[in-house]
Amino acid sequence: MxxxxxxxxxxxxxxxxxxxxxxxxxxxxxxxxxxxxxxxxxxxxxxxxxxxxxxxxxxxxxxxxxxxxxxxxxxxxxxxxVLEDFFSIGATKRVGHEFRSSISDLLLRAEYSEMGISHPYFLVVNxxxxxxxxxxxxxxxxxxxxxxxxxxxxxxxxxxxxxxxxxxxxxxxxxxxxxxxxxxxxxxxxxxxxxxxxxxxxxPYTHPMVAFFSERPDVLKPDDYFFRYSGDYGQLVIQQRMDGTIKITMPVGDEGIPWWKKSTNQERIAIIEKIAPELSGIQAELGGFYPVRxxxxxxxxxxxxxxxxxxxxxxxxxxxxxxxxxxxxxxxxxxxxxxxxxxxxxxxxxxxxxxxxxxxxxxxxxxxxxxHSAAMDMEMGADDNRAFVMKKQNEFLKVMASDKTLRAKHLNEATGYHFGAAS
Ligand SMILES: Cc1cc2nc3c(=O)[nH]c(=O)nc-3n(C[C@H](O)[C@H](O)[C@H](O)COP(=O)(O)OP(=O)(O)OC[C@H]3O[C@@H](n4cnc5c(N)ncnc54)[C@H](O)[C@@H]3O)c2cc1C
Known part of the structure; x- marks a missing residue:
């Protein structure tokens, strides 16, 4: 050669x-x-x-x-x-996040603009x-x-x-x-x-993850926020997509993957809406299952x-x-x-x-x-004692939301500023 x-x-x-x-x-x-x-x-x-x-x-x-x-x-x-290239293909911005309980109590709300960083948003790209x-x-x-x-x-x-x-x-x-x-x-x-x-x-984690796609329900506001819901029936997260739809991700519980695969929309929503009431009435299209390790x-x-x-x-x-x-x-x-x-x-x-x-x-x-700690919380959120675990988590989130130092640490880590954001 x-x-x-x-x-x-x-x-x-x-x-x-x-x-x-x-x-x-x-x-x-x-x-x-x-x-x-x-x-x-x-x-x-x-x-x-x-x-x-x-x-x-x-x-x-x-x-x-x-x-x-x-x-x-x-x-x-x-x-x-390269940033402008992403906007030119339709990337959008997520400017904050809200953690809510399953009865829609606000536990923590944050906007990245409060950090004084140069680009106070997540870039949302499929x-x-x-x-x-x-x-x-x-x-x-x-x-x-x-x-x-x-x-x-x-x-x-x-x-x-x-x-x-x-x-x-x-x-x-x-x-x-x-x-x-x-x-x-x-x-x-x-x-x-x-x-x-x-x-x-x-x-190896016990519970695989399942993802769904859906139109955004009108009641889920603001449009450019990430949401996490947790309560007696478990935990799920909702992320905006660049086309305005949403992705829902949650651990698979005892019902198992085969159940989700053959479930009707009505059966899916019966589980999902108990965790996030704002999602009742959506059409949840299956995105995929992910064994996690x-x-x-x-x-x-x-x-x-x-x-x-x-x-x-x-x-x-x-x-x-x-x-x-x-x-x-x-x-x-x-x-x-x-x-x-x-x-x-x-x-x-x-x-x-x-x-x-x-x-x-x-x-x-x-x-x-x-x-790993968040993953274990999510795992426990799919287990039998989830109501107890979620209640403790939700109480801690409220403390974090109201404590200036903890809140700043939470925001720094969530946004990738692990050594703190230069203000
Ligand atoms: C359901 C789910 C949700 C997620 N959500 C998030 C999230 O919200 N935020 C986040 O940050 N991360 C998230 N992740 C994780 C994220 O998707 C991965 O960490 C990321 O895509 C890894 O990128 P990578 O390039 O390192 O690896 P990969 O995406 O696996 O890319 C590997 C590349 O290598 C190529 N390749 C492999 N072997 C060879 C070979 N022998 N020769 C040539 N090419 C090869 C493949 O073709 C592929 O293009 C999520 C993952 C899952 C499953």
Whole structure:
């Protein structure tokens, strides 16, 4: 197989790129989901040669997954120059949240404008549009090449470094990429994590999640708020969608997935309206079921490779942090990387990735611990003693709402300002 130099390849059309070939690059991103595509966008104007391999076929992605991007990440996306691209595809804003009891008592209400931050809103974008928008932006960088749909299957590993990655498409066409840095964004079942034998800490949750879509009922106001309802019959969350409809997510209780699958709308609503009375009368269309498992890699940095996003930490969606942790990692990682003219220095690469792990992992441990606590509350909210658990939670929410310090901490964490928002 001929060794083809990288630079001319970047200007060749897709047909030529699909031939069997060997490529050298500075940075190889494996996976073009939210994390990998955000990485590509964040590396705009960085001066590195970048290849991103993604196995997605361009078919529809699961729209029920994460779709609210935190204010801290929105600020980062603005600094990368990609934010306007999201508004141009119809992204909307969520400006606050309300936690309510199942008898519609207000427990906590907050607007992000009270924090004095630069972008006081969550960006609301359907999950399937997030990575395509990041990737379209990244592809404006002449040094960025997307190879899709290619699946990375074989990894040559020497002294802990991934020296070559071989990927193929469905026609069996093969590419081989050598890179100074490998950024593994290949999701919760990461093949790179397995190839590098990275141990994980795992916790399987008992209750899978179920998602529904519906028209927004007129009584659910304001339109640009997130709502959480909890009471004697359990807990659910309601998130606005970019088209004005809503997504409802809740744990599956003893009734089980088969029951929900064959349920009529009337049967669904009989359960849902006991938790959130404002949802009585909706048509709840099933979005999907999600078995939930926490998977946290023991190491993020291994040789010249770094695990990012769900490849490093797949978590319960209880606090809407999964997607946001992947995007937020870029703010730490990219400034630490050796400059393009030093990227061939293996020691500098290992030092940079080690520094990333040293900073990011303890922060993520804290986010994951708090997320796990919320996930366990959600689990208990689907168990028999839920009335007791929800009552305690609701009392605590009222305390938090009225205590200035607790409220500020709650808002900082919810919006991605884990070290506090600069006012
Ligand atoms: C029901 C539900 C609700 C959620 N809600 C929220 C929320 O409100 N807020 C939030 O922040 N998060 C939420 N999440 C979590 C969020 O969706 C994920 O954390 C996020 O999508 C992970 O992104 P990722 O890019 O790291 O991984 P993935 O999205 O899994 O992307 C991995 C990518 O790698 C590619 N890939 C995999 N293997 C290979 C290979 N061998 N070769 C090439 N390409 C490969 C795949 O094609 C894919 O594009 C939710 C999740 C669920 C299930």
């Amino acid at each position: 001929a060794l083809i130099p990288l630079i001319p390849l970047l200007f060749l059309d897709r047909k030529v790129l699909d031939n069997d070939m060997k490529i050298s690059t500075d940075i190889l991103i494996v996976g073009g989901g939210v994390s990998g595509s955000a990485c590509g966008a964040a590396l705009m104007n960085s001066g590195y040669k970048i290849i991103c391999i993604d196995q997605g076929t361009g078919g529809p992605l699961d729209t029920s997954r994460g779709d609210h991007i935190s204010p801290a990440n929105v600020a980062a996306m603005d600094s990368w120059g 999950h399937e549009k997030i990575s395509s928008t990041f990737l379209n932006f990244a592809q404006k960088n002449p040094d960025f090449t997307l190879l899709q749909p290619y699946s990375a299957k074989e990894f040559d590993i020497t002294d802990g470094d991934i020296t070559k990655v071989r990927a193929s498409n469905k026609d069996g066409e093969l590419i081989e990429v050598s890179a100074h840095i490998v950024i593994a964004c290949d999701g919760a079942t990461s093949s790179i994590r397995s190839a590098l034998s990275v141990d994980t800490f795992e916790h 926490m998977i946290h890699a023991i190491d993020y940095a291994i040789g010249n490779t770094v695990l990012i996003g769900d490849a490093a930490h797949a978590i319960h969606p209880a606090r809407g942090q999964g997607l946001n942790m992947g995007i937020a990692s870029m703010q730490t990682l990219i400034p630490l990387l050796p400059k393009p003219d030093q990227v061939a220095d293996k020691t500098a690469v290992r030092r940079a990735l080690g520094a990333f792990q040293a900073f990011q992992k303890p922060l993520n441990e804290r986010i994951i611990a708090r997320n």
